[in-house]
Amino acid sequence: MSKNLTVRQKLYYLATIIAAFLIVLQVVLFLFSKNVKMNWDKYNKTVDTKMAILSQINIDFGYGGAIHNFKNYLIRGKQTDLDKFSLKYNQFLEDKHRYLNLDDITTFERNEINKIQATLGLYKNNISLVQTLKEQNKSIKEIDSLVKVDDS
Secondary structure, three states: OHHHOOHHHHHHHHHHHHHHHHHHHHHHHHHHHHHHHHHHHHHHHHHHHHHHHHHHHHHHHOOOOHHHHHHHHHHHOOHHHHHHHHHHHHHHHHHHHHHHOOOOOOHHHHHHHHHHHHHHHHHHHHHHHHHHHHHOOOOHHHHHHHOOOOOO
């Protein structure tokens, strides 16, 4: 049958096959790019969520946070500073739990969050020592030297 086809007909068939191939290729590329966009959007959402939680953890620690309230309690000995420390500590634990329950958490991230918890745990353990030493009328300088935490 192909012997009976003219050159023009053969070219039409070839053009039709090429066009069909290009259409199929476009559909495949469209579907693939749609999947890439969905994955990219999911990645961006995860990163945004991680950054928001890490930002909150930073607030839980920094100025006005747990360590700041620990030092205020050490200096002033006020119950309100102790209560604020406990509040920030508990907020950190909630933030840590939310972070570790996100998708795509790496081992590195998990280890770093656990280091933060270990450091904050040292402050938590030391706050009861501060209470005891204050009851024994130890000086702030003396108490500070006994409860110093390397949080670098």
